[in-house]
Amino acid sequence: MSSAKTERLINLTMALLGAKRYMTKTEIFRKVAGYSGSAETMERMFERDKDELRSLGIEIDLVNNDPLFEDEVGYRISPDRFSLKPVFSPEELGILATALNLMSNSSFAEDVTRLNLKIDPLIASHENEININVNNSLLHSSELKVISEAISTRTELQFDYKKRLDVNPEKRSVCPMGLSAWRGEWYLVGFDKDRDDIRVYKLSRISSEINLIGKKGSFEIDRDFNVRDHVIMYTASQYPVTLQVRRFTGYSLRERAQRVESINDDFDLVTIDFLDEDDALKSILWFGDDIVVLEPEDLKSKVINALKRIVGAHE
């Protein structure tokens, strides 16, 4: 195996990283060990080296309108971006160690080897693992890896998705944006290209392989994107409702209640914040004649209408 190229790549990285100001190609060819041959050969070498370093995640900045350089392009690696600064407290490093440990025993094991080697130098000087006994079954999911890859490289995904049990799977083209776990199941949040909207997919309902499609960097994820804004289960409860709940019934509702007051021998007065109107409607209807809506008026008439519809359909 030729070591010359490896050596040149390391020298180039160190030179660009140590440069006080942007280096022109001429400077690079003159100063960095490993570049030789005709101008054209060196040019080709450099272009290839630069692309390879970039594809491996090393960012090379360039300027091309600096008056100092006239027409020449200047190159540099920013030390701030190149290395991870030791800014973490011993406790934080302990948390990192625990998280890595967790991942080393999961489907991610192979992928975190390099990550471990990077974080290790920070942790090495502190032996302070926080001790949490974690069940990591959440991390045993091969889909999670493919999706992480796609999110981190902003690559589109394609898969078959079975929305409900009574429909056939449909092909979806999705720009993946985030992942959320809810009660032991993972959900993908992404922009559905055919539906032109952000949708949430439950990983266990994906019925095909998940394929990365097209070019990397084909979309962007907003800086303030948050999966919690899209996964309904996380949305804050903000639909206050006042109910009469028959005594000794509706326990699962009572657990969510803000207030419970006894009003007579049959009913208690209960106030609850539901997620939204639909959540309130469904939760209330489930309890049949054990619950009476007092407020809001709007919800009350929706409940009455739904009940009438049900009676009508079962006449």
Next chain:
Amino acid sequence: MSETASERALRLLDMVPFLNAHPGISIKELASAFKISTNQLIADLNLLFLCGLPGYTPLELIDLSFDDGYVVVKEPQNLADPRNLTDRELLYLLIGLSSLESELSGEKLEKVKELRAKLRISTKSSIPLGVVDASGSRSDLVTLLPVIRESLEKRKKIRIEYRSRSRDSITERELSPYRILEENGNFYLEAYSHDVNEFRTFNLQNVNRARILEEDCVEIDEVKAAKSEKVQFRLDSDSIFHLENSAKITKTGSAFEIDVFQREWIVRNVLRDGGAMTITAPVELRSDVRNLANSALENYQK
């Protein structure tokens, strides 16, 4: 698989900070940390010797020694700190930290959240912090579901601790699980409960713990034939509970058929769906639905 020159360069760039943090590490340990042979490692170290900053005098080269089987980097030059994380590595770490968060509360949880933010800032990544969230994955369900699924697969009974509706009482039940139902993140287990010799539906939110027993499940199909009835229904909208195992529900045209053990359960589901679901047979069940809905309506006419 043969390694490219640039992959090797990356390993060497990561090896210098690693050595810097582990002065005097043995060649054997170092090779195993990087998952390479000792021969490859020695070739790597010999190559590092030759690298450095422009000028390339002894003052500018990386300096290390490994003659006695232990490696010391004396002068790492500008490679002392570990390389920054790539977007993918940061995302992996966020996934790991998120699953940790799902197990934590209070002060510890806040610490992990803070660390996530700090990582984002110090890696200068463009990956938004909110890209992963597993805090809704409570550990009890994370542990419950696999137990139940295993039991369904191996047909072994389970024992659960159940908080029944009258909140105060916690009971132990021995079950032969039949199927898992899910709606909007709420999971229900339908199972034959051996304590009452009947099929029951259990809200998994109220199950404290579950474990698999040695004993085989009862033959559900036999019991079911005696205890269950076939219910046919029609659907007008998206809103319906999902069955994990869709084989347990059949569809012909727009009509569905499901085995029901507890009439009350299906009746309440019809009500909850607010008119989207209509039972077509049996007729008695249709009148059960009608009666409950009428009785609820009467509450509003008083």
